[in-house]
Amino acid sequence: MSGKIIKVDYLARVEGEGALHIKLQGDRVTDVQLRIFEPPRFFEAFLRGRRFSEAPDITARICGICPVAYQMSACHAMEDALGVKVDGPLRELRRLLYCGEWIESHSLHVYMLHAPDFLGYEDAIQMARDHREIVQRGLRLKKTGNEIMTLLGGREIHPVNVRVGGFYKIPPRHQFDALTEKLKWAREAALETVRWVAKMPIPQFERDYEFVALRHPNEYPFNEGRLVSNKGLDISVREYDQHFSEEHLAHSNALHSVLNQRGAYFVGPLARYSLNFDRLSPLAREAAEEAGLEPVCRNPFQSIIVRSVEILYACEEALRILDEFETPEKPALEVPPRVGTGYGCTEAPRGILYHRYRLDAQGVILDAKIVPPTSQNQKTIEDDLRDFIPARVALPPDELQRQCEQVVRNYDPCISCATHFLKLRLERE
Amino acid sequence: MRGKGKPTLAVWKFASCDGCQLSLLDCEDELLAVVGALQIANFVEASRAVAKGPYDLSLVEGSITTPHDAERIHTIRRASKFLVTIGACATAGGIQALRNFKDVREFTSIVYARPEYIETLNKSTPIADHVHVDFELRGCPIKKLQLLEVVSAFLNERKPNTPPHSVCLECKMRGTVCVMVAHGMPCLGPVTQAGCGAICPAYDRGCYGCYGPKETPNTKSLAALWSGLDVSEEDLVRTFRGFNAFAEAFRKEGDAHER
Numbered sequence: 001m002s003g004k005i006i007k008v009d010y011l012a013r014v015e016g017e018g019a020l021h022i023k024l025q026g027d028r029v030t031d032v033q034l035r036i037f038e039p040p041r042f043f044e045a046f047l048r049g050r051r052f053s054e055a056p057d058i059t060a061r062i063c064g065i066c067p068v069a070y071q072m073s074a075c076h077a078m079e080d081a082l083g084v085k086v087d088g089p090l091r092e093l094r095r096l097l098y099c100g101e102w103i104e105s106h107s108l109h110v111y112m113l114h115a116p117d118f119l120g121y122e123d124a125i126q127m128a129r130d131h132r133e134i135v136q137r138g139l140r141l142k143k144t145g146n147e148i149m150t151l152l153g154g155r156e157i158h159p160v161n162v163r164v165g166g167f168y169k170i171p172p173r174h175q176f177d178a179l180t181e182k183l184k185w186a187r188e189a190a191l192e193t194v195r196w197v198a199k200m201p202i203p204q205f206e207r208d209y210e211f212v213a214l215r216h217p218n219e220y221p222f223n224e225g226r227l228v229s230n231k232g233l234d235i236s237v238r239e240y241d242q243h244f245s246e247e248h249l250a251h252s253n254a255l256h257s258v259l260n261q262r263g264a265y266f267v268g269p270l271a272r273y274s275l276n277f278d279r280l281s282p283l284a285r286e287a288a289e290e291a292g293l294e295p296v297c298r299n300p301f302q303s304i305i306v307r308s309v310e311i312l313y314a315c316e317e318a319l320r321i322l323d324e325f326e327t328p329e330k331p332a333l334e335v336p337p338r339v340g341t342g343y344g345c346t347e348a349p350r351g352i353l354y355h356r357y358r359l360d361a362q363g364v365i366l367d368a369k370i371v372p373p374t375s376q377n378q379k380t381i382e383d384d385l386r387d388f389i390p391a392r393v394a395l396p397p398d399e400l401q402r403q404c405e406q407v408v409r410n411y412d413p414c415i416s417c418a419t420h421f422l423k424l425r426l427e428r429e
Numbered sequence: 430m431r432g433k434g435k436p437t438l439a440v441w442k443f444a445s446c447d448g449c450q451l452s453l454l455d456c457e458d459e460l461l462a463v464v465g466a467l468q469i470a471n472f473v474e475a476s477r478a479v480a481k482g483p484y485d486l487s488l489v490e491g492s493i494t495t496p497h498d499a500e501r502i503h504t505i506r507r508a509s510k511f512l513v514t515i516g517a518c519a520t521a522g523g524i525q526a527l528r529n530f531k532d533v534r535e536f537t538s539i540v541y542a543r544p545e546y547i548e549t550l551n552k553s554t555p556i557a558d559h560v561h562v563d564f565e566l567r568g569c570p571i572k573k574l575q576l577l578e579v580v581s582a583f584l585n586e587r588k589p590n591t592p593p594h595s596v597c598l599e600c601k602m603r604g605t606v607c608v609m610v611a612h613g614m615p616c617l618g619p620v621t622q623a624g625c626g627a628i629c630p631a632y633d634r635g636c637y638g639c640y641g642p643k644e645t646p647n648t649k650s651l652a653a654l655w656s657g658l659d660v661s662e663e664d665l666v667r668t669f670r671g672f673n674a675f676a677e678a679f680r681k682e683g684d685a686h687e688r
Contacts, residue, residue, distance in 0.1 A: 010473050010479075011473075012473045012474075012475075012476060012477040012479075013473075013474065013475065013476065013477065015447045015451075015474060016442075016447060017442060017473075038444075039443070039444040039494045039495045039498065039549065040494075040549055041444055041494070041523075041524075041525040041553075042525065042527075042528055043524075045528070046524075046525075046527035046528065050667060051664075051667065054667065057637065058524060061446050061448075061523075061524045061569065061672065062446060063446050063447065063448075064445075064446040064447045064448020064449065064451050064570060065447055065448070065451060067446075067448070108451075108454065112454060112475065113475075116477075122476050122477045122478035123469075123475050123476030123477065123478060124475070125461075125464045125469065125475070125476065126476075126478070128461060128464075132461070135461070136461070139457040139458075139460060139461075140457065142455075142457055143457040143458070146455060146457070154628040154629070154631070154632045155570075155625070155628055156455060157448040157451060157452065157455070157570040158448060158569065158570055158639070160628050160629050160632055160634065160637075161632045161634075163634075168629075168632045168633045168634040169632045169633040169634075331633070402477075405477070414447075
């Protein structure tokens with residue numbers, strides 16, 4: 001039986017640069033490599049020697065698609081190290097900012113990057129020729145997310161208003177009021193999005209994943225919670241390093257993250273949803289059920305529906321926050337430096353994003369560790385491909401390749417993020 | 430450029446965060462008009478469809494950090510009529526240029542989990558260090574309206590209108606009270622190129638220089654003023670070694686304060 005190779009040199013419609021190499025022997029998959037050749041940028045190395053207060057701005061530059069996630073994880077880790085707890089109206093505004101990023105990032109993926117796979121287009125621009133109004137709805141939805149970030153963050157990419165302890169400035173009340181009308185439209189558009197993606201041809205494919213996500217006593221998770229899984233993990237963020245480790249493989253500039261003694265796991269919308277269905281708003285739960293989702297979803301192709309449900313949730317949550325809005329007394333808490341180690345983990349659009357920092361008495365960073373979601377999913381993506389291909393080897397090569405790419409895009413992989421957690425040890429003599 | 434069919438646009442990525450090319454997709458109100466006026470011939474982040482060069486306009490994001498990328502940029506230059514760099518990585522080496530300040534011996538003693546798997550250059554360098562660049566658009570990230578202006582200018586063969594003055598002027602235009610004069614906040618505005626719209630001072634913080642040095646910046650005088658605001662030498666080094674650390678004016682000023 002002759003061997004066959006599927007080679008995708010530049011994976012399209014993913015953030016960053018990756019390639020896919022798959023080797024087949026008959027209908028047996030002998031090798032799968034999701035190659036990440038995005039050049040390493042060494043963030044953890046040059047964070048050393050920088051002030052704790054610089055981490056939110058610096059780490060934002062790891063990813064232009066989810067800068068808020070980096071800012072939030074950095075702030076929470078620093079506040080953990082420095083013994084500060086951000087609560088009340090300031091905490092609510094952080095959630096509002098995160099809603100903006102989820103709406104923006106998820107709308108980008110659902111409409112521009114993922115939907116063309118299901119409907120047989122090369123891109124959303126081609127899709128717009130036949131479905132102009134739908135693409136316009138997606139762009140407007142995305143814009144609504146960006147508008148939250150522009151108001152509260154100063155700009156949509158690499159916001160400037162986030163600091164350890166809170167914000168630099170709280171914009172005046174009337175500017176928030178202007179967002180409410182836009183979000184009411186967005187909530188309706190999100191509902192239509194769920195209905196639209198529910199009709200897409202979803203391949204039958206399920207695996208018994210270990211889902212890992214944050215879980216909070218009474219919220220759908222953004223900033224805080226315990227790290228839990230459907231297979232018994234239940235730890236505080238501070239225990240992360242005892243349960244997860246990373247492997248460096250030859251084919252990738254990113255490390256593979258594994259759960260100790262258990263292996264690959266799954267982070268992101270599907271995991272969040274499956275572990276926190278009961279924390280969604282009633283409208284989001286209803287929309288999910290109407291779209292045919294069970295409370296636990298094991299088909300990664302359905303992630304497009306789950307992402308849409310999360311857009312809906314984020315619109316509703318943003319509206320709730322705006323409705324209950326109180327101007328914080330001060331834009332930020334005082335954060336005096338001290339010696340300490342801090343841990344932070346928040347739910348980036350693509351899944352859990354872990355930061356750990358060790359600080360000296362002046363608040364200078366001694367070492368840093370950052371584990372982004374895509375690196376945590378990398379092994380699971382490869383395992384999906386191993387399972388997915390055998391039943392489909394008879395497909396024409398172009399079609400098989402397209403479907404394999406779709407398997408990767410189910411995860412909305414952000415390859416720019418994934419390369420920056422290359423582990424480095426700086427040896428000083 | 431006005432040959433048969435629409436002008437072609439290509440978007441290329443080197444070491445970067447993807448934020449600057451995302452700015453193109455962030456033009457939510459204009460995107461469908463833009464793609465009506467030109468053909469997107471290569472934009473991997475947005476499309477599977479890739480057309481062969483040559484391209485009328487190439488937008489290049491990211492800095493050169495690997496031997497392979499140092500070769501690839503020449504291929505792109507050869508295939509491009511106009512080449513415009515977008516963002517601080519492509520125009521100044523980006524935040525990853527902080528590696529450039531490491532002592533070589535210290536740098537070689539950096540140990541990865543498996544260093545033999547990694548190929549990287551000692552320095553992160555801007556595109557203009559490798560090939561001729563027709564225009565550099567500043568910012569970390571770039572401003573999407575400036576991007577539209579640049580694309581439109583090149584497609585119409587005119588000079589882009591991107592003001593070369595400092596952030597200070599944008600504060601005045603916006604009506605923001607000077608945070609440094611009125612509140613004693615250290616601010617890089619006087620030496621930083623305009624373009625962002627002076628966002629930081631409007632949010633009660635000093636400018637941190639993400640658009641890089643303006644032409645003829647007086648960094649020395651500004652640093653002296655900062656020292657008067659009790660900013661330490663170490664913090665002056667950190668300040669100039671930010672997202673445009675390897676841009677000449679900022680690099681020299683940072684070096685001047687290093688012990």
